[in-house]
Amino acid sequence: MTQKRTPQFIPGFGKSYALLSQGHGVNAAVIFVHGFGGKPTSTWRDFHNLGDEYSAEYTWWVTSDMFFYSYDSLHTPIRRNAELFGSFVDSVWHEKWREHSSRKYRDLILAGHSEGAVIIRRLILDRYDDLKAKTQTANPTAEAAALKTAVAEALASDFVLASYLRLFAPACRGTNFSSWVGFLTSLSHFVSAVTSTSRVRNELLPDSPVLASLKTGTEKAHAKFGDVRSLYTQPLFGDRDQIVISDSYDGERLLWDEGCDHFSVCKPSYSHKRPLEFVCK
Amino acid sequence: MNSMENSTVDNLKFFIEAIVNPAVDKTIGGDSAVADLTAVEVLHWARLGVRIGYFNKKSIEPILSLNSILQSSRRCRKRVSADEPWLDIILPGQRGQAILNEKWFTVLDARQQEFIKPWKLELLQRTFQTLLLLTSENIIDDNSRYFLDSIGWTSKTEWEVRFSGTFRGMQGSVQQIGCGFANVLDYWEEVRSASISAGYETEIRSGGNVTSWNLDFEHIKGPINFPNYQSPAFVVTDFLKDVRAIVSRQFNLMDPNVIERYFVLAGQFINSQKEDTPEWRDARLRIFEDITELLEYFGADPLFRMQRAHFWNLFIGSIDLVDLINTKLGKAREEPKELPGEFPGGLPKR
Numbered sequence: 001m002t003q004k005r006t007p008q009f010i011p012g013f014g015k016s017y018a019l020l021s022q023g024h025g026v027n028a029a030v031i032f033v034h035g036f037g038g039k040p041t042s043t044w045r046d047f048h049n050l051g052d053e054y055s056a057e058y059t060w061w062v063t064s065d066m067f068f069y070s071y072d073s074l075h076t077p078i079r080r081n082a083e084l085f086g087s088f089v090d091s092v093w094h095e096k097w098r099e100h101s102s103r104k105y106r107d108l109i110l111a112g113h114s115e116g117a118v119i120i121r122r123l124i125l126d127r128y129d130d131l132k133a134k135t136q137t138a139n140p141t142a143e144a145a146a147l148k149t150a151v152a153e154a155l156a157s158d159f160v161l162a163s164y165l166r167l168f169a170p171a172c173r174g175t176n177f178s179s180w181v182g183f184l185t186s187l188s189h190f191v192s193a194v195t196s197t198s199r200v201r202n203e204l205l206p207d208s209p210v211l212a213s214l215k216t217g218t219e220k221a222h223a224k225f226g227d228v229r230s231l232y233t234q235p236l237f238g239d240r241d242q243i244v245i246s247d248s249y250d251g252e253r254l255l256w257d258e259g260c261d262h263f264s265v266c267k268p269s270y271s272h273k274r275p276l277e278f279v280c281k
Numbered sequence: 282m283n284s285m286e287n288s289t290v291d292n293l294k295f296f297i298e299a300i301v302n303p304a305v306d307k308t309i310g311g312d313s314a315v316a317d318l319t320a321v322e323v324l325h326w327a328r329l330g331v332r333i334g335y336f337n338k339k340s341i342e343p344i345l346s347l348n349s350i351l352q353s354s355r356r357c358r359k360r361v362s363a364d365e366p367w368l369d370i371i372l373p374g375q376r377g378q379a380i381l382n383e384k385w386f387t388v389l390d391a392r393q394q395e396f397i398k399p400w401k402l403e404l405l406q407r408t409f410q411t412l413l414l415l416t417s418e419n420i421i422d423d424n425s426r427y428f429l430d431s432i433g434w435t436s437k438t439e440w441e442v443r444f445s446g447t448f449r450g451m452q453g454s455v456q457q458i459g460c461g462f463a464n465v466l467d468y469w470e471e472v473r474s475a476s477i478s479a480g481y482e483t484e485i486r487s488g489g490n491v492t493s494w495n496l497d498f499e500h501i502k503g504p505i506n507f508p509n510y511q512s513p514a515f516v517v518t519d520f521l522k523d524v525r526a527i528v529s530r531q532f533n534l535m536d537p538n539v540i541e542r543y544f545v546l547a548g549q550f551i552n553s554q555k556e557d558t559p560e561w562r563d564a565r566l567r568i569f570e571d572i573t574e575l576l577e578y579f580g581a582d583p584l585f586r587m588q589r590a591h592f593w594n595l596f597i598g599s600i601d602l603v604d605l606i607n608t609k610l611g612k613a614r615e616e617p618k619e620l621p622g623e624f625p626g627g628l629p630k631r
Contacts, residue, residue, distance in 0.1 A: 006287075006288050006291035007292070007295040007414065009294075009295050011298075017414070039467065040414075041411065041414040042467050045411050045414070045471065045475070046478075049407050070418070180556065185564075186466070187466050187547060187551075188463050188464075188470055190568075191459060191462050191466060195456060195460050195463060
């Protein structure tokens with residue numbers, strides 16, 4: 001019998017790995033980013049098999065490679081994590097992690113949970129800021145309208161900014177650390193949270209400057225360049241979530257998954273296929 | 282090579298990069314019981330993988346006949362048991378070189394393969410892959426190793442010192458104990474969950490009802506009895522039993538002192554953020570019941586459940602461990618003495 005996906009270790013990025021599709025015509029890379037205290041397999045393992053099992057219903061999974069990014073969510077600042085994640089995304093898209101390149105991806109989907117969603121959004125904003133600055137530097141004498149056109153072209157041609165964001169219970173508006181009961185759905189979640197550094201917890205608080213600057217920056221960027229796909233998204237929250245503030249950026253509609261808490265919202269099963277449907281372009 | 286052969290080659294490459302090499306690296310120095318047990322455990326994963334066709338037997342044998350793993354096995358015999366059959370998977374050859382014990386590395390025979398439906402074998406391979414990924418993420422990790430060494434394989438005094446962080450010079454930190462604890466809990470929860478998923482899928486595909494399938498809590502007695510996969514109808518159950526037998530050794534949950542340590546440690550974490558609301562109390566009870574189940578599933582003697590009241594008291598902190606440690610240390614300061622062999626290099630000099 002044929003194994004539908006075989007694991008591939010990705011050197012240089014901790015315990016990150018890929019599950020490459022054995023199907024034909026693979027044209028999409030889906031990168032999964034776990035959240036606060038999470039891990040690639042613990043958070044996303046239900047996607048490993050169910051994506052293929054339900055490929056008749058959700059056909060895009062057959063032509064999608066899955067990548068599971070591993071990072072230190074408990075001790076490393078968010079902005080540093082966003083930088084490191086950017087290197088990973090670059091390595092995946094250009095297949096730098098492999099000896100022999102064999103794919104040509106057309107689409108990039110970034111699926112994040114909780115803190116993972118914050119890191120994804122930070123990467124997007126950093127990318128936007130970087131391209132905008134480079135374009136301005138390259139066109140020092142351009143008038144405002146021409147400069148805006150040049151920037152828009154630069155943004156439109158960037159594969160990261162063209163990605164599809166699929167965010168599960170993002171911590172973008174803050175995490176509720178005033179009560180620990182929400183973490184007591186499992187002892188491992190709770191112990192992870194308690195052993196995290198106060199620095200990372202502070203960065204995820206509702207009034208944190210890190211989250212505030214991310215929100216303001218993304219909203220301004222979206223207001224100016226509404227065509228850039230990744231500057232806007234519709235996050236999915238569980239209606240029983242006690243961990244993160246269930247809110248998003250200006251104009252972004254919230255989607256709800258009934259009966260799910262912060263951790264189950266991103267876990268598909270035979271009776272809960274919403275996450276499988278949600279992660280698509 | 283056909284696609285199936287390509288898959289087994291890729292599987293082996295991943296196994297070596299993500300599990301074998303990191304596990305063997307951590308045995309250098311020979312001072313970690315858990316590193317040595319994990320190195321031998323790697324061979325058992327290989328054995329199981331060969332059995333279900335995830336690995337090719339011919340390819341794996343030359344790669345895993347490692348002298349470093351043989352050394353680990355020898356150290357395990359001194360620490361654990363001289364005649365532990367779990368360790369017989371690797372033996373010294375006539376010239377002292379490491380050789381894999383042939384009788385362990387068998388594939389499903391033709392009769393078994395004929396009666397095992399293809400979807401079952403595919404299910405086993407998928408589940409096996411998930412377990413390898415979980416092992417790589419949670420167990421092949423310095424924090425996890427330090428935690429498991431501390432909680433499962435140290436004396437009472439050394440555990441109390443490591444856990445309370447009262448002396449410098451230990452091989453790790455209290456923070457590592459916490460991170461390692463989180464990793465091991467995560468591992469247990471996810472392995473249990475993956476096992477349940479495999480069982481449910483088996484029931485559904487066999488036309489049964491998921492409510493009729495339950496986790497098998499049969500006690501993993503020592504020496505460990507490995508299933509022989511004689512009955513195709515129970516191949517999934519046998520596989521899960523095999524998995525429990527493979528992973529349980531390093532947790533050392535047959536030792537009742539270790540069980541106590543888990544309840545005390547869990548309780549200390551829970552009580553450190555005590556809210557005392559009805560919701561919190563309900564959650565605390567759920568956690569207690571869950572950790573009881575996890576300990577049993579991963580190797581504790583089920584009889585420990587008969588001491589529920591005792592473990593509950595430890596968990597909620599009725600016996601205040603911190604006070605106990607401070608009292609003992611107060612007496613130790615009055616009469617300082619070296620504790621032979623309990624700490625690497627002895628106690629730090631004051």
